[in-house]
Amino acid sequence: MSHKRVAILISGGGSNMVSLVDSMTKDHPARPCLVLSNDAQAGGLKKAADRGIPTAVVDHRPFKGDRSAFEAELLKPLQEAQPDIVCLAGFMRVLTADFVSRFQGRMLNIHPSLLPKYKGLNTHARAIQAGDSEHGCSVHEVTAALDDGPILGQARVPIQADDTPESLAARVLAWEHKLYPEVLRRFAEGNRSPVLLP
Ligand code: GRF
Numbered sequence: 762m763s764h765k766r767v768a769i770l771i772s773g774g775g776s777n778m779v780s781l782v783d784s785m786t787k788d789h790p791a792r793p794c795l796v797l798s799n800d801a802q803a804g805g806l807k808k809a810a811d812r813g814i815p816t817a818v819v820d821h822r823p824f825k826g827d828r829s830a831f832e833a834e835l836l837k838p839l840q841e842a843q844p845d846i847v848c849l850a851g852f853m854r855v856l857t858a859d860f861v862s863r864f865q866g867r868m869l870n871i872h873p874s875l876l877p878k879y880k881g882l883n884t885h886a887r888a889i890q891a892g893d894s895e896h897g898c899s900v901h902e903v904t905a906a907l908d909d910g911p912i913l914g915q916a917r918v919p920i921q922a923d924d925t926p927e928s929l930a931a932r933v934l935a936w937e938h939k940l941y942p943e944v945l946r947r948f949a950e951g952n953r954s955p956v957l958l959p
Contacts, residue, residue: 765791765949768844770852771798775805776934777850777871777941782812784942791949795842797835799854815842821854832860846949849903850941858905868903869948871941873933875915876901880908885926885933895919896929898937900944900956914944914956 767785769778775796782793796809799821806816817838824831831854839847849870861868874884876899888896897917904910916936920929936958943956 765845766794766843767791767846767848768795768797768839768842769793769848769850771796771803771805771850772800772853773803773805773851775803775808775851777937778805779808780938780942781848781850781945782814784946789946791846791945794844795838797838828857832857848945855907861903861905866902869900869913870903871898871900871937872908873898873930873937875899875917876908876912885929889920889924889926889929893920896933898933898940900941912955913948913953914940916940916958
């Protein structure tokens with residue numbers, strides 16, 4: 762059985778990357794082929810290396826905001842790894858439409874809100890601020906518009922009266938670790954029907 766090759770892009774601790782990697786075993790239709798970061802200090806790089814996955818770093822800072830130049834460099838380890846699917850997992854650089862178009866229909870992202878609500882940053886604080894009763898996370902296909910592509914899965918998390926952005930973020934993150942692997946498995950099987958948790 763030939764497995765789909767999955768590259769995972771991270772910027773930080775990589776807890777979502779770990780949940781994806783640890784799910785790709787046995788009869789799973791995919792296997793990780795690369796973990797790529799824009800930060801050499803990203804804690805997820807060691808977690809990936811400890812799991813025997815090739816890693817690479819392309820630091821965005823020397824490019825001083827020149828996204829095309831940064832992305833031209835970012836493409837090199839990706840072209841070498843030849844992924845079938847690219848997963849953004851806590852990757853905090855906004856990608857250009859040109860870069861996204863190279864992976865159209867095969868790049869996924871996890872976002873900590875119930876899209877289309879709260880695109881961008883500080884989603885937990887904004888949901889609490891708005892007085893929402895529930896919040897959650899979404900996995901979507903990546904398109905040129907930020908946090909905007911077709912939704913492939915969502916997990917709903919009730920907001921508690923005494924929630925802080927930190928306590929809510931922790932509960933949402935636990936659901937991210939369940940949602941993303943389930944969506945990836947289906948996506949690798951060619952099934953785009955949405956996963957709705959719990
Ligand atoms: C997650 O909450 C993810 O939704 C957001 O950044 C956080 C990254 O966490 N984009 P980790 O690096 O996967 O632990």
